[in-house]
Amino acid sequence: MTIDATHSLAMTTLEPARMLVRSAGTNAMLGDTGVGREEGSQQVRAAAEQFERVFLSQVLSTMTSGLESSQGASVGGDDHYSSMLRDQYAELIAKRGGIGLADAVLRQLLQVQERD
Numbered sequence: 001m002t003i004d005a006t007h008s009l010a011m012t013t014l015e016p017a018r019m020l021v022r023s024a025g026t027n028a029m030l031g032d033t034g035v036g037r038e039e040g041s042q043q044v045r046a047a048a049e050q051f052e053r054v055f056l057s058q059v060l061s062t063m064t065s066g067l068e069s070s071q072g073a074s075v076g077g078d079d080h081y082s083s084m085l086r087d088q089y090a091e092l093i094a095k096r097g098g099i100g101l102a103d104a105v106l107r108q109l110l111q112v113q114e115r116d
Contacts, residue, residue: 044109045102049094052102056090 064086094102 045106048102048105048109049098051105052098053087053090053094055101056093056098057087060086060089 061083064082093099
């Protein structure tokens with residue numbers, strides 16, 4: 001994967017993550033939204049984990065695009081079953097510790113909150 005492709009993938013993945021973080025209420029950890037500190041922390045953690053799942057799904061999609069099985073059928077196709085399978089793989093990878101992206105995103109969110 002080239003640097004441009006990686007950057008494009010990251011940009012494509014960031015918008016859903018921004019929406020997830022907004023919906024989780026990143027200020028909740030500071031008590032600004034009326035949500036308890038622990039509940040806010042769990043929401044931000046869940047948003048970071050969801051970001052990792054979306055990112056992994058996009059990476060798997062890019063990895064499998066253009067692949068064909070031995071029978072000539074597309075393995076990484078854009079049909080519904082392929083995308084559902086990629087999403088399930090991404091979820092399994094994330095549940096088993098992932099690639100550490102959720103932890104990195106969570107650390108960054110906490111640093112941003114501490115500055116504000």
